[in-house]
Amino acid sequence: MECPRGEGEEVLVVRNKQVILKDYVCGFPKETDFEIKTSDVRLKVEEGSGGVIVKNIYLSVDPYMRLRMRKPQPNPSYFASYSPGSVVSGNGVARVVESGHPNYKKGDLVRGITGWEEYSVITTPDTLFKIQTTDIPPSFYLGILGATGLTAYVGLHEICSPKKGEYVFISAASGAVGHLVGQLAKLKGCYVVGSAGSDEKVDLLKSKCGFDEAFNYNKEQDLDAALKRYFPEGIDIYFENIGGKMLDAVLLNMRLHGRIAVCGLISQYNMDKPEGVKSLMLLVSKRLRMEGFMVADYYHMYPKFLDEAISYIREGKIVYVEDTVEGLESCPGALMGLFKGRNVGKQVVRVGQDEVIDK
Amino acid sequence: MECPRGEGEEVLVVRNKQVILKDYVCGFPKETDFEIKTSDVRLKVEEGSGGVIVKNIYLSVDPYMRLRMRKPQPNPSYFASYSPGSVVSGNGVARVVESGHPNYKKGDLVRGITGWEEYSVITTPDTLFKIQTTDIPPSFYLGILGATGLTAYVGLHEICSPKKGEYVFISAASGAVGHLVGQLAKLKGCYVVGSAGSDEKVDLLKSKCGFDEAFNYNKEQDLDAALKRYFPEGIDIYFENIGGKMLDAVLLNMRLHGRIAVCGLISQYNMDKPEGVKSLMLLVSKRLRMEGFMVADYYHMYPKFLDEAISYIREGKIVYVEDTVEGLESCPGALMGLFKGRNVGKQVVRVGQDEVIDK
Numbered sequence: 178m179e180c181p182r183g184e185g186e187e188v189l190v191v192r193n194k195q196v197i198l199k200d201y202v203c204g205f206p207k208e209t210d211f212e213i214k215t216s217d218v219r220l221k222v223e224e225g226s227g228g229v230i231v232k233n234i235y236l237s238v239d240p241y242m243r244l245r246m247r248k249p250q251p252n253p254s255y256f257a258s259y260s261p262g263s264v265v266s267g268n269g270v271a272r273v274v275e276s277g278h279p280n281y282k283k284g285d286l287v288r289g290i291t292g293w294e295e296y297s298v299i300t301t302p303d304t305l306f307k308i309q310t311t312d313i314p315p316s317f318y319l320g321i322l323g324a325t326g327l328t329a330y331v332g333l334h335e336i337c338s339p340k341k342g343e344y345v346f347i348s349a350a351s352g353a354v355g356h357l358v359g360q361l362a363k364l365k366g367c368y369v370v371g372s373a374g375s376d377e378k379v380d381l382l383k384s385k386c387g388f389d390e391a392f393n394y395n396k397e398q399d400l401d402a403a404l405k406r407y408f409p410e411g412i413d414i415y416f417e418n419i420g421g422k423m424l425d426a427v428l429l430n431m432r433l434h435g436r437i438a439v440c441g442l443i444s445q446y447n448m449d450k451p452e453g454v455k456s457l458m459l460l461v462s463k464r465l466r467m468e469g470f471m472v473a474d475y476y477h478m479y480p481k482f483l484d485e486a487i488s489y490i491r492e493g494k495i496v497y498v499e500d501t502v503e504g505l506e507s508c509p510g511a512l513m514g515l516f517k518g519r520n521v522g523k524q525v526v527r528v529g530q531d532e533v534i535d536k
Numbered sequence: 537m538e539c540p541r542g543e544g545e546e547v548l549v550v551r552n553k554q555v556i557l558k559d560y561v562c563g564f565p566k567e568t569d570f571e572i573k574t575s576d577v578r579l580k581v582e583e584g585s586g587g588v589i590v591k592n593i594y595l596s597v598d599p600y601m602r603l604r605m606r607k608p609q610p611n612p613s614y615f616a617s618y619s620p621g622s623v624v625s626g627n628g629v630a631r632v633v634e635s636g637h638p639n640y641k642k643g644d645l646v647r648g649i650t651g652w653e654e655y656s657v658i659t660t661p662d663t664l665f666k667i668q669t670t671d672i673p674p675s676f677y678l679g680i681l682g683a684t685g686l687t688a689y690v691g692l693h694e695i696c697s698p699k700k701g702e703y704v705f706i707s708a709a710s711g712a713v714g715h716l717v718g719q720l721a722k723l724k725g726c727y728v729v730g731s732a733g734s735d736e737k738v739d740l741l742k743s744k745c746g747f748d749e750a751f752n753y754n755k756e757q758d759l760d761a762a763l764k765r766y767f768p769e770g771i772d773i774y775f776e777n778i779g780g781k782m783l784d785a786v787l788l789n790m791r792l793h794g795r796i797a798v799c800g801l802i803s804q805y806n807m808d809k810p811e812g813v814k815s816l817m818l819l820v821s822k823r824l825r826m827e828g829f830m831v832a833d834y835y836h837m838y839p840k841f842l843d844e845a846i847s848y849i850r851e852g853k854i855v856y857v858e859d860t861v862e863g864l865e866s867c868p869g870a871l872m873g874l875f876k877g878r879n880v881g882k883q884v885v886r887v888g889q890d891e892v893i894d895k
Contacts (some may be wrong), residue, residue, distance in 0.1 A: 453812010469819030
């Protein structure tokens with residue numbers, strides 16, 4: 178950290194390590210799709226400029242980021258592609274180090290759109306959210322208390338309207354969103370089954386997250402048969418994170434008037450040509466509703482959700498599972514891991530020490 | 537018609553020609569899947585038995601009937617398969633010739649579940665509906681004033697909630713349901729485009745049914761490009777009758793928060809293995825809702841719908857297109873025609889003379 182003299186005042190200039198997306202990604206993301214670059218950043222914003230500079234502490238690694246690494250799509254895809262040569266942007270928890278915005282001051286802990294870098298210069302701080310609690314780990318604001326938690330909440334409650342006693346199935350159930358959906362559905366009095374990719378994850382769902390049942394889809398030859406075993410009465414609500422063959426198998430097992438919240442289709446993100454889903458006629462015969470959603474449409478519900486979720490955490494009603502790796506350089510590998518099923522729960526990268534948190 | 541003497545009373549016994557489904561149908565239905573049989577039917581029901589005997593006048597021929605000709609499906613399909621060796625059942629308009637039910641008397645004109653036969657013995661007449669109007673052709677009660685019309689009405693209004701100015705696309709638009717959906721959407725102030733399989737049908741949609749635009753999908757190399765031409769702003773509402781490639785192309789062109797009412801997937805009914813639909817990720821990114829429905833869930837809305845639809849007919853606000861062929865023997869061919877695009881509008885078979893209608 179150097180302290181060169183500006184004209185008449187001291188301005189800190191620091192080295193800023195960044196993860197740069199080199200080019201659009203084809204197939205599974207690879208280490209070589211990224212490079213680590215270091216450049217200088219001047220820790221100074223003009224007062225009243227509205228800008229804020231933050232030092233990142235935790236960064237969120239999410240499946241949708243892979244979609245932003247595609248070539249811009251011919252039809253608007255609503256996942257704006259990253260620009261090759263630029264830092265990968267995403268959610269982070271960070272400490273304000275300089276502020277030109279009246280709502281933020283140096284030392285504030287915030288959550289918002291930052292980037293895979295040590296320091297982020299944020300020119301539109303309206304997307305920032307000040308973290309006020311001191312009894313909850315700040316990283317939770319990337320997961321259960323952030324977009325991830327709100328995604329689980331609105332996907333289940335707003336899209337599927339669960340009723341007590343209904344049968345709920347969740348794919349990628351040990352993932353960031355999935356394990357929360359299951360617990361929210363249990364709180365609502367539903368019967369909850371999840372699928373995951375390893376026996377350890379299955380154990381976690383049953384023993385820690387209170388799922389009624391869970392199964393390892395890698396051990397099932399026939400997904401339709403597996404679902405029939407766990408849902409002899411059929412499925413009322415499917416929380417869809419996977420797509421492809423799993424969706425076809427679920428459609429066969431949905432009950433009349435079932436609801437499918439389409440949160441993501443992670444099995445398809447690395448495919449040039451997605452798999453076709455064949456059983457859509459069952460939408461008609463079983464009168465199913467299948468609805469895609471994005472959490473950004475529900476940010477107005479965040480304050481209500483946050484109160485509720487903080488209570489659940491404080492009362493121990495929800496277990497939140499986090500998978501933290503260390504160091505900015507781990508970001509690409511953490512993203513790759515999402516598509517190999519390496520993460521358990523929410524994938525977070527710890528990128529920096531923080532004087533308050535680490536005290 | 538013979539008049540043998542029963543014990544103490546005269547009972548009419550008449551010859552009853554029937555279309556029998558010989559066996560489950562594979563692929564496109566063929567003439568040889570059916571046979572015409574003639575047997576005797578005794579025109580007598582015990583008073584108070586609840587049964588009714590009707591003489592059929594018009595029979596409805598609908599795409600869903602093909603689904604009932606499949607082998608019973610391993611998963612409940614909610615389209616109960618017909619029994620090979622039995623008469624094909626479906627909607628009909630008929631004259632009551634004998635009644636053991638207090639609500640119906642000889643001479644009543646009714647609509648309900650009858651069969652591809654000259655006379656039907658109806659043991660559950662609760663499904664019958666007495667036709668009261670005299671200024672509207674009775675066959676309309678199989679189409680615009682029957683399940684067909686109600687399907688168009690609930691699919692558009694209940695599933696898609698159209699708003700003035702929205703962009704509506706209808707596939708199989710010159711079919712029984714499609715041409716009505718388009719006109720209902722026009723009455724709501726929407727911009728309406730339909731696809732159909734011939735230039736004549738396209739002309740009909742534009743010149744008689746008041747569609748803003750229509751196109752012949754057989755002349756389009758690239759359905760995506762065709763939709764982009766007709767919907768430069770994208771599609772808010774898709775009324776889905778077709779499935780397969782058309783659905784994929786439509787998904788590419790839906791607007792944010794679009795709604796898709798899945799009424800049927802006629803392109804898939806004769807396939808052993810349905811085509812896969814690949815663009816489902818767009819459900820998420822565009823926040824689309826796709827909902828299957830069956831008219832049977834909405835029969836409670838029939839009285840309200842009927843009043844409205846009768847007004848539209850009397851005021852000339854809706855044009856109803858009927859495709860009538862003559863003679864019971866035409867039923868199999870009429871069904872086959874649905875899948876070759878031979879029908880224009882609602883396919884009906886006129887099976888008998890009627891003393892009142894033909895007066």
